[in-house]
Each structure stands twice: as C-alpha cells, then as structure tokens.
Amino acid sequence: MANEQDLMERIVALAKRRGFIYPSSEIYGGINGFWDYGPLGVELKRNLKDAWWQDIVRCPPAGPDGLPLQMVGLDCSIIMNPKVWEASGHLSGFSDPMVTCKECKKHQRADQIMEQLAKSDWVQEVIQFCVVQPDGRAIIHGKELLGWARKRGKKIAPGLALVRNPEVTISWMIEKAAHDGPAFTAQEFVKHVATEQFAQTGLVTPCPYCGGPLTEPRQFNLMFKTFVGAMEDSSALAYLRPETAQGIFANYKNVLDTTRIKVPFGIAQIGKAFRNEINPRNFTFRSREFEQMEIEFFCHPSQADPWYAWWRDARYKWYVDHGLKSSKLRLRDHQKEELAHYARACADVEYEFPFGISELEGIANRTDFDLAQHQKFSGRDMTYFDDETKERFIPYVIEPSGGIDRAALAFLCEAYAEDEAPDENGAMQRRTVLRFHPRLAPVKAAIFPLVKKDGMPEKALEIYTALRPHMTAFYDEKGAVGRRYRRQDEAGTPFCITVDGQTREDGTVTIRDRDSMKQERIASDAPTLLGCLQDRLRR
C-alpha cells in the first residue's frame, strides 16, 4: 500500500517535471479537480484520441458478420438546450448521495465509504492490534492499541472515538471479542472499529481520512450550471454537459437524414465533459473537467445482445493492443442489481492503478431508453424505417463510453518503469523510463549529434528536418549523450538517432531502442531512415 502510494507520487512528480500534466492555474494555488496538459502530455492525449478516432471512425474493424462497421463522427456543443438533460434524466437523477466529515469537512460519496475505509491508513494500522487465532478467534492487544490511540492515533485519526475516548472503547472491543468468540474475526474487528463502536457512543460511520463522524447521506447534483445571455434567472439557466452521449442522441435523426447510413451504425464523439465531482482525487482519474470518447451504436433490438458482446470484447482488446497488460486489466460484467433501470447489460473495463482497480470505460446496452425519452420530450419521431423489411422501430443502443484522461493516466502508469542504464563511463545508473506503445509515445524519435563539431550538428539537423513532417521528432545537442538518452527515456521516446564520427565515413547513424537500449547502425539517407523508423513504430 505504502509502496503503491509512493509509486503514484513518483508518477505524479514525473508528469509535472517532464511537462505531461500540471495542476491548473498553479500560479494562483491551483483549483481542485482541474488539470493542464503540458507539451508532452498534450501529444500523448492527441495520440490517444487519434488512435481511437482512426480505429473507430475512419478505419473501424469488421463486425461479427465480417463487414466493415458503419461509423461516423460528430462534434456537438457543450451547452445544449436544458430540455436535453430533463429528457436524459440527468436533471433529476444525476446526483450521488454524499456524506461530509464533521471534523475534516471532506465530502465523500456515501457508496464508496466502506471501500475507502478498507484502504484508510488508520484502519490499516489499527487492524494490526487484532491477531486472529487459528480457530478464527480474534485477540485484541489492548495495551498496544491504547499506546497507538494516545500517540499515533492523535496524528492520523484525531476524530476517531478510539482516539478521543480510548479506555472505554478498547475495553468495549475486548469484551465484544471475548463475547462473540470465533465470530469476531479481523474483518469484524475493522467493522467494529469503523462502525459499531460509534453506534455505542451514539455516532455514525467514521471518516476514512481522520476518523471523524460523517453526516447522513445527502443528494448532490453533479452538473455545472451557467447562464446563457444577459439575464441570470431561471429562464437563462443552462448546464455544461456532464457527458458527450446526449449530443449524439439529439443528433441521431440529423445524421440519418443527411447521410446514406443504415442501421446498424455508430456515431462517435470525442469532447469535454464536466462534473462537479464532490471529491476529485487520484490525480486526473476523477477530475471536474475531462474528455470523453463515446460511441452510440444503433442496432435492431433483436441484434442488441450480440452487438453488446462484440463491442465489450473489442473495447477491452483495444486497451490490450495499446499496451495495457491484461494482468492489470479486467473486464467486469455488472451484476443485475448494479444495472441502471434502463440497461440490459453493462461491463466495465477496469485497470489496476497504483491506487486500486478502477473503471476506464463502461460498455452498456442502453436499450431504446434514450431515443424514446428524447422522442417523448421533443415530440420528434425517433423511429427508424427499414426499407427492406418494412419494419419501423426505435433502435437499441450499445454505448462504449471511455475517458481520455483516465486512459492517458492508465497508459502513463503502465509505461512507468525504473531500471538501470550505463552512464557515459559505463557505470550503471538508475533510470526512469516510460515504455509507451510507439503509437502513443509523445515523441517518436530524438536526433542527436554526438558532439557539437565536425559537421555533426548540421547532419543531425538535416535528419531532424527530414523526419519532422512524418512524425514528432526532437533535436538535442546539449550535454553528454548518455544524459540525453536518459532524458528521452523519461519522456518515453522509443528511438534515438545519433550522428557520430562514423557518419561522415560511411553515412550511417546509430539508432538506439528505448527498451532494450541496444544500438544498431543504419544508413542515414532520409528514405532509408524514415522507412526503418516507420517500420519499427508499427511493430
């Protein structure tokens, strides 16, 4: 746990240091839940969006019938007629039950409290004073727990009853363990520390952060409000979209009427979405402004189940193909109880971040819910007429909905590695490397002259100029070459090309591979070099 936290801190530090991600408006102290992408981050994000757009809209794979999918793109406005949000249910239903800590004032989602408690530092420490016997009986080390409560507890969980009133709470816990016998397991212990002791003292569930008491859950609407035009009254009230999907539904008829597309087909969109998240956290994972990549795939109701299964598997595979190891990735089908009332099936693509397993993308069979709602609220006909079968119906919708920022963060976490590389003198040094999939790497090739003389900078600049129209390239002539390699490793650049003394003799340069650190000599004429790089980038 501590290691993982430490790892996350190192990733965040690297992201800042190398210009991937900065806190928004940092010169004024930042603003919680908002982030800016620096020169390397913006390239990573753009590569991610380009890869998705290419693979989904411009060159989609063949569907289950072997035919290429029919996909088109869309770019809708962020602010739409507020009726859209009435129809979609966001105005009434887009709110999470929240609790607030009365001590530290942190707002948290009520449905995530138990999960947060399990990860909480104070729970992790307190549980060590409960030793489970082979017969399942728990023994509480009261004296040590008292010591913890009086010193360490005061620092990390000052609001906890165990800390504020240690003698009474501990004697109650020991009694409870003796009385309940084998039923009092380690989990029970945590549960008691976390909840029941508070029931005894008249308090509710404690805060995972400070141990203080939490309020009852309250509803909280996540949509950002704004006003359109000069008036600031309810007639001018509008919302920043909390998802891009509704713009697609609102335009479904436009697309049908202005193209020759037929069901089954999909509309894809990439764009900003805004949610006034109560507790933005885990770096960019839960932000208040983020980008989504969403697909609404319209099909005949009888075909929705196979299309759902197809999209679910295709989206999972897309992440694996771009470098997320399947051991850290999982496809989790939702249980019936978890499904929204309109959804027939739903699965999440989840990734094991250093802070835990969390959702990257959700794939849902949303039935005809959204189109039927918009038909009801707008009065416009949302049915589709099939010329061949002469059937009229409202299509079912399969929705793969992912977040660009979450995906970028997952690729960043997956790419991050520390190993050793030789320095200028051949001594092994620790290096940080980002092993991005070449398609996502912000810079594809860095070009260096070995030294700043003997015509090497001129030749290196010539190569750099020849490569730039074809890929993001970087030129660097400053400092020892070993250090330049390591700077590129940290940026995730897959290939470094160095012009050296031999270049003038035989026209070759070295090409160094980021991951294996092996160097090979290749011809430096532009077509050969470009061909060789493009070939390696495709692998």
Ligand code: ATP
């Ligand atoms: P969560 O349960 O984590 O809040 P969600 O299920 O509400 O997510 P959706 O409404 O399904 O998320 O949104 C689709 C995708 O948009 C998510 O899979 C995620 O990648 C992205 N996303 C949603 N909320 C955020 C956020 N606050 N910050 C960054 N990305 C987000």
